[in-house]
Structure formats: structure tokens, C-alpha cells
Amino acid sequence: MKRRTFITGAFIGTAALALGVNLYSESTLSSQAKDGQRVLFSILIPVFLDGALPAVASQKELAINSTVDAIEQAIAVLPEQQQIELAELFELLESRLGLLILTGSVTSLMLRDSAELTRILEHWRFHFLEMVQTAYTGLRELVLTSYYSNPEHWGRLGYAKPTFLLNEA
Amino acid sequence: MAIIDPITTGLTSGWHHVDASLLNENQHFEADVVIVGTGAGGGTAAEILTNAGLTVIMIEAGSLKSSKDFDMEERHAYPNLYQQAAAMKTTDKGIGIFQGRTVGGSTTINWTTSIRTPDPTLDFWAQERSVINTSVQEMQPWFEKMEHRLNIAEWQYQPNRNNGVLLEGCSKLGWEHTVIKRNVSGCWNTGYCGMGCPVNAKQSMLVTTIPAALDKGATLISRAKVTHVKHEEQRVVGISAQCMTETRQPNGVELTFSAKHYILSAGAIHTPTILMRSNMPDPHQLLGKTFLHPSVLSGAIFDEQINGHSGAPQAIYSDQFVWRDGAAGELGYKLEVAPIHPVLIASKTIGYGKSHAQIMADFNKLQVVIALIRDGFNDQTGGQVRLTDHGFTLDYPLTKAFWRAARNAFLSMAELQFAAGAKKVLPMNDGLDFMNSWKQAKQQINEMDLKVLKTIVASAHVMGGCPMGEDLSTSMINSVGRSHYFENLSVFDGSMFQTSLGANPQLSIYGIVARNATLLAEELAPKTSASS
Incomplete structure (x- = not known):
């Protein structure tokens, strides 16, 4: 089996974030891989952001979609090595063998309910192998920072940037 | 009020600037x-x-x-102004590093x-x-x-409440504390220094x-x-x-x-x-032997509004524990506070789902103390920069000596936050829940497991090499x-x-x-x- 560099290295960081500005015109990910990645995050975002996402279904869907967009942009500004590590994790999570190793079942993540997804995240979060924990911390930071980078998601925080420069634009 | 941008003015006046792109x-x-x-x-x-x-x-x-360009939004500041979009990490991803990558x-x-x-x-x-x-x-x-x-001078304004807690806790416990000197001129006291000063006061x-x-x-x-x-x-x-x-x-x-x-x-x-x-x-x-002031964080929820995003980010520090055991002795730590902005706080807190959403909902009542651990004075801590196929990596193993200092720092921060009136305290070490009293915190912090990836560790000070x-x-x-x-x-x-x-x-x-x-x-x- 091909050695996965993310297993020895790790991954993403503060995911910095953020987004808004796409600094790389080309990503190392193919468009097919990007589609898979979007599906993966659309499944994980409601779990990571349970309690933070809007309750109204249409608004919730909008928030999830804009966060998936922000995640894509965040990944695009990461250094090449981290992009490679992430791409390998996504690939692993889409393969039956990878799913079996990381989640204990070959069932696609799309077919798991939220309780099962939470159980998987908890399993990774407190896993004895640092490489699995790294998958958790990397995905966690990517999702949470991408969501909270968007001013539209600051309503529950009571946070807004000062307005003294707004007339300048 | 119009802000004069000295860079725009200078470029117009004929500065020799070449944009290599x-x-x-x-x-x-x-x-x-x-x-x-x-x-x-x-x-x-x-x-x-x-x-x-x-x-x-x-x-x-x-x-x-x-x-x-400085619009006070993390989503633009981090990719534009920071190394690796502020996502830089040590080799094992145990420490997140903030370092600038821009003119200045x-x-x-x-x-x-x-x-x-x-x-x-x-x-x-x-x-x-x-x-x-x-x-x-x-x-x-x-x-x-x-x-x-x-124009470096002692900050003359009242510290914001985030710093005020540090001041109050130190005063009550009889710990050393100092008003910080800042390099500002005509500061508007808004709190967005980390995203580039929008008014050129810094x-x-x-x-x-x-x-x-x-x-x-x-x-x-x-x-x-x-x-x-x-x-x-x-x-x-x-x-x-x-x-x-x-x-x-x-x-x-x-x-x-x-x-x-x-x-x-x-x-x-x-x-x-x-x-x-x-x-x-x-x-x-x-070459490349590196020190980071690796820092741990403690969050506290107060009944009052803290509004840690507003006002000078750092106005008070405490050196109570920096040199306690001598320069080459046990690692000491400096106490400061961190500004509270959404992306920074979302990533440097713990958990996800409902527990994380609750921390974020208490955003304006959240106060954060940080402890910067003084590394490099003995051979028990330090990192090493190495070349890789893609550039470089910074290997910084978190050692037993570091974890001893981190545990002491978590204790000091919790004691200080409760002394200043915190309702509950959360050391940023995954798996913990909020602690409701100093007595409870003391016991739990002494017993908790500290470990790479589980404990949030960050650095904004890369030194040595x-x-x-x-x-x-x-x-x-x-x-x-x-x-x-x-x-x-x-x-x-x-x-x-x-x-x-x-x-x-x-x-x-x-x-x-x-x-x-x-x-x-x-x-x-x-x-x-x-x-x-």
C-alpha cells in the first residue's frame, strides 16, 4: 500500500484561514477530487458546527455552501505540502479500505447518520495514534475557521468590525 | 475621517519600488x-x-x-500578510506559528x-x-x-477588560504586573493591530x-x-x-x-x-536551532462584558513566573492576554459542535490569558529548521520539561482568572469541560493529561537559528x-x-x-x- 505522507506528517493547520482571497490560481486537486471534497465537507460541516448553524433549513444550507466555498479557498492558499497531505486524506476517506481503517466500516460517510459521524469524530479526536488525531485537528480547524471567517456568521457572536472606515471605500 | 496612506503617497512621489511579480x-x-x-x-x-x-x-x-488594504478582516489579513496564511505549523503539527510575510x-x-x-x-x-x-x-x-x-511609550489609556482581568488578578494575588509600552502614535484603540493597522498609528x-x-x-x-x-x-x-x-x-x-x-x-x-x-x-x-516561546491558553467566562476584540490587544503583562528558578532552571512563563477575534478564537479553543458553539455564543464574555514559555536556556527545549523537497520544516518536539511548565502555567492562569472574578475557566487542553472554581481547577489541572495535538500550543515569536x-x-x-x-x-x-x-x-x-x-x-x- 502506498505510504500516505499525511500519516507521518500531519496536516493542515490553523487553517487559516481564510479565505476570501484565492491566492493560488491552480490547485493540486483535480476537479473530480474537488467534487468529492465538497461532498465530504457538506457531510462533516453540520457535525462540526452543530449548535452554530442557523436553524432555518434554507439558511442552514446557504451557510454550509458558503463554508464549503471558504474551505476550498483556504486549502488553495496552503503550502503545497499541506495540500498534498489533505488530498491524500480525502482520497483515503473515499476508498473502502481507508474507510475501514479510519471508521471501522466500509460504508460511505454519506450514508452515516449524524450520531454515527459524531462517534467517528470522537474516535479520531482521542485516538492513540497521532496521525489519526491530526486528521481530526486538521479538519476541525479547517471547518471552524472557514465558517467564522465569514462576517455573515458573526450574528451569534455579537462581533462586528468598527464602521469608522466604511465611508472610505 | 480620511486616512492618509503613506505608502500610496510615497509611491506617487517617486519611490523606487519594484513589484517583482x-x-x-x-x-x-x-x-x-x-x-x-x-x-x-x-x-x-x-x-x-x-x-x-x-x-x-x-x-x-x-x-x-x-x-x-487593511480592512480589519481575518479572512483577508491572514492569507495576505502572514507566512503560510497563518496556518504554519511545526513538523508534528503540535505548534501553530504566526509570522508576518509582507513589507514590514x-x-x-x-x-x-x-x-x-x-x-x-x-x-x-x-x-x-x-x-x-x-x-x-x-x-x-x-x-x-x-x-x-x-514612539514607544507606556500605554496611557485604561486597559480593555481583557487586559483588565490580568491586572486585577495579579493585584489580588500580589503578583508582579507591568503596563506595556507600545509603538503607536495617535492610536485609535480599536484592537485590530494583528490585521495591519488601518489608521497607520502603529x-x-x-x-x-x-x-x-x-x-x-x-x-x-x-x-x-x-x-x-x-x-x-x-x-x-x-x-x-x-x-x-x-x-x-x-x-x-x-x-x-x-x-x-x-x-x-x-x-x-x-x-x-x-x-x-x-x-x-x-x-x-x-544553523536552524530555533526557539518559539511556545504558548498555552486559558479561557474564562465572566458575567460582565469583556469585549476582548476591542481596544489595545496587549496593555499589561506579568513576569511573576518568568525567572522564578533562574535563567537556566525550570522553564518560566510570561503572562499576557490574546485579542478575541473569530477565526483566532475558533481555532485556538477546543472541541466542536454544541460545546464549541456555546464558547462562540459567549464570545463577548470570553477572556483569554496566554502563557509564553521561555525556551532555549537549557538543553531541555528547542527546535530545528530543516530543508525539505518543498522548502523547510521546523521540528519542535514538546518535551517533558515543556509540559511541566505548561501545567504550572495552566494552574497560574486559572488561579488568576478566578481571582479576577471568572465564573468558569477552560484550559485549552482537549477533553476538558469548564471548571467552576479554583479548587476544582487546581485538582483537574494537576491530574489532566497534556499531550501534543491535544493541548493547544501557539507561537508568535520565532527566534534563534x-x-x-x-x-x-x-x-x-x-x-x-x-x-x-x-x-x-x-x-x-x-x-x-x-x-x-x-x-x-x-x-x-x-x-x-x-x-x-x-x-x-x-x-x-x-x-x-x-x-x-
Whole structure:
């Protein structure tokens, strides 16, 4: 089996974030891989952001979609090595063998309910192998920072940037 | 009120600025002195050398951004102004590192805290690390000079509540605490220093020394990444750089530079990286030994509004625990606070789902103390920069000595927060829940498991990697920043430190580089100006 560099290295960081500005015109990910990645995050975002996402279904869907967009942009500004590590994790999570190793079942993540997804995240979060924990911390930071980078998601925080420069634009 | 952007004004007035992303042909540049990097070291040196009548070129890998670009949003600031979009991590991903990558370097995005090099640090370097002529008394005039130049003064406003908690907790417990000096002029007290000062109050290199050097004819080349230092025998004979696109990829155009003297001020990761990549001599394997002030965080919820995003980010610090067991003894820690902004807090807290959503819902009642752990004074802590196929990696193992200090720091922070009236406290160590009393916190913190990835550890102070001193077995440059191996090469940045500092580094870099650059200017300057 091909050695996965993310297993020895790790991954993403503060995911910095953020987004808004796409600094790389080309990503190392193919468009097919990007589609898979979007599906993966659309499944994980409601779990990571349970309690933070809007309750109204249409608004919730909008928030999830804009966060998936922000995640894509965040990944695009990461250094090449981290992009490679992430791409390998996504690939692993889409393969039956990878799913079996990381989640204990070959069932696609799309077919798991939220309780099962939470159980998987908890399993990774407190896993004895640092490489699995790294998958958790990397995905966690990517999702949470991408969501909270968007001013539209600051309503529950009571946070807004000062307005003294707004007339300048 | 209209904000005057000194960069826009200067460019209009005819400054020599080259945006390397726009070049499509290889070019060669010459000057008396070429400086790699425009942060605290490069910026300070550029002004002093230009004032001495020397021709100076500054090369910066980041972009030239200024107040017109600083929109107070993390989603734009981090990718535009920080190394690796603020996502830089150590090799095992155990420590997140914040470092600037823009004209002005980290001075453009720091929180303005200005502290002279602590006396025990300078004493330790003199006694243990063969550093000469850098005593507290000898450095005093240089710190005074840079404090004057950058308007560094004690913060006169009332601290915001985030800092107020630190002040109150220290007062109640009888712990040492100090009002912070800041490099600001006409500060609006808004709290967005970390995203670039939107009103040009912060006296960063971007709005002080760099414009002064450009006014006197220096050249700034942005988006050019230095890749190689060419050397023959005991002389550096050239530097080469890649032009970078707006999207931070090499565009295939190469720049070369030749000068009488070369200065590396690329910061404590990139200066050693450039030297390693250039196969510079390092017989004692000293290059890239790095210190980080690795820091742990403690959150507290108060009944009152804290509004930690608003107001000067840092106004108070406590040195109660920094030197308690002597410089080379158990690792000490400095207590400060961190500003509360959404992306920063979302990532540097713990958990997800409902528990995380609740922390974020209490955003304006959240107070955060940080403990910066003083590393490098013994062999129990430290990192190593290494070259990789894709660039570099910084390996920083978190050792038992570090975890001992971290546990003590979590205890101190919780004790302080409860003393100041916190309703509940959460050490940022995954798996914990909020603690409701100091008694409960004391027990749980003493018993909790601390571990890489589980414990949130961050750094904003990269230091070391090309140390100063007179003993060739423990230093790469002499006590005034000159290479031991090349007669026309200096290193003027945070990589010169023999250890971490036990204090936020910008003023240490300003003061030591001001002295070193002045000595260099006396040597290099046209003789006619020496008598003026």
C-alpha cells in the first residue's frame, strides 16, 4: 500500500484561514477530487458546527455552501505540502479500505447518520495514534475557521468590525 | 475621517519600488548594501545605512500592502500578510506559528508590545554564550534611541477588560504586573493591530523606517524570494531571487544582486533556511536551532462584558513566573492576554459542535490569558529548521520539561482568572469541560493529561537559528552581527538570539540591530560623511 505522507506528517493547520482571497490560481486537486471534497465537507460541516448553524433549513444550507466555498479557498492558499497531505486524506476517506481503517466500516460517510459521524469524530479526536488525531485537528480547524471567517456568521457572536472606515471605500 | 496612506503617497512621489511579480525578464541590481527582508531587523538597518549615505536595496518575499488594504478582516489579513496564511505549523503539527510575510514583516501584524531585552537574558548570553559588548548598560542607549524613533511609550489609556482581568488578578494575588509600552502614535484603540493597522498609528517598519529609507533613495523590491547566496572563499559575491506571482508561485524570472555588503534579515526561519540552501559553512551544526516561546491558553467566562476584540490587544503583562528558578532552571512563563477575534478564537479553543458553539455564543464574555514559555536556556527545549523537497520544516518536539511548565502555567492562569472574578475557566487542553472554581481547577489541572495535538500550543515569536557570540563552537555571527565565515555578510534579525528572550521580541531586534547597523555604517559609509 502506498505510504500516505499525511500519516507521518500531519496536516493542515490553523487553517487559516481564510479565505476570501484565492491566492493560488491552480490547485493540486483535480476537479473530480474537488467534487468529492465538497461532498465530504457538506457531510462533516453540520457535525462540526452543530449548535452554530442557523436553524432555518434554507439558511442552514446557504451557510454550509458558503463554508464549503471558504474551505476550498483556504486549502488553495496552503503550502503545497499541506495540500498534498489533505488530498491524500480525502482520497483515503473515499476508498473502502481507508474507510475501514479510519471508521471501522466500509460504508460511505454519506450514508452515516449524524450520531454515527459524531462517534467517528470522537474516535479520531482521542485516538492513540497521532496521525489519526491530526486528521481530526486538521479538519476541525479547517471547518471552524472557514465558517467564522465569514462576517455573515458573526450574528451569534455579537462581533462586528468598527464602521469608522466604511465611508472610505 | 480620511486616512492618509503613506505608502500610496510615497509611491506617487517617486519611490523606487519594484513589484517583482510584474517583471518578465531577468534583471541584475547593484547597491552598496543589499538587505534580505523588511521586518524589524531589515527595516531598522535600511534607515540607518541610507542615512549614512549608502545605496541600499531591500528585498521582500511578501507583497507591499498598506492601510488602504487593511480592512480589519481575518479572512483577508491572514492569507495576505502572514507566512503560510497563518496556518504554519511545526513538523508534528503540535505548534501553530504566526509570522508576518509582507513589507514590514511581523511588525506590520504584531500587537505592538515593546519590551527591552530582559536583564537576565543579556546576562545569560554574556556569561554562558560568549556574547560581548551587549550588556544592559551598553544596550541602554540603543533601546532609548529606538524607543524614541518608534514612539514607544507606556500605554496611557485604561486597559480593555481583557487586559483588565490580568491586572486585577495579579493585584489580588500580589503578583508582579507591568503596563506595556507600545509603538503607536495617535492610536485609535480599536484592537485590530494583528490585521495591519488601518489608521497607520502603529509605528511598524512599514510606516517609519522603510518610508524614510525610500525617501532618501533606497530601493524596495517586493514579491522577490531570495533563494541563494553565492560565495567564494571568505566573501559573498551575489544573491539570487525568484520573482513571485501574485498567487505566490515563482514566475520563472530571476533577479541577481551584487553589493559591497549583504545583510540577511529574513527572520528566524528563513535566514537559516537561505544559509543552509546556499551550503554555507556550519561546522558546529548551529544553523536552524530555533526557539518559539511556545504558548498555552486559558479561557474564562465572566458575567460582565469583556469585549476582548476591542481596544489595545496587549496593555499589561506579568513576569511573576518568568525567572522564578533562574535563567537556566525550570522553564518560566510570561503572562499576557490574546485579542478575541473569530477565526483566532475558533481555532485556538477546543472541541466542536454544541460545546464549541456555546464558547462562540459567549464570545463577548470570553477572556483569554496566554502563557509564553521561555525556551532555549537549557538543553531541555528547542527546535530545528530543516530543508525539505518543498522548502523547510521546523521540528519542535514538546518535551517533558515543556509540559511541566505548561501545567504550572495552566494552574497560574486559572488561579488568576478566578481571582479576577471568572465564573468558569477552560484550559485549552482537549477533553476538558469548564471548571467552576479554583479548587476544582487546581485538582483537574494537576491530574489532566497534556499531550501534543491535544493541548493547544501557539507561537508568535520565532527566534534563534543563526546565533551571535565570540565562540565559534556556539555562534555563527559575532556579537555585532557579522558572519564568522564571510567578511561582507551580516545577520540582522531575530535569528541572532542565543536563546528565546522571555519577552516579546520586536524591541530587542530594533535595539541590537540599531547598534550593529550603526557600526556597519561607520565602516562602509563614504569617508566624507564621517565627520558630519
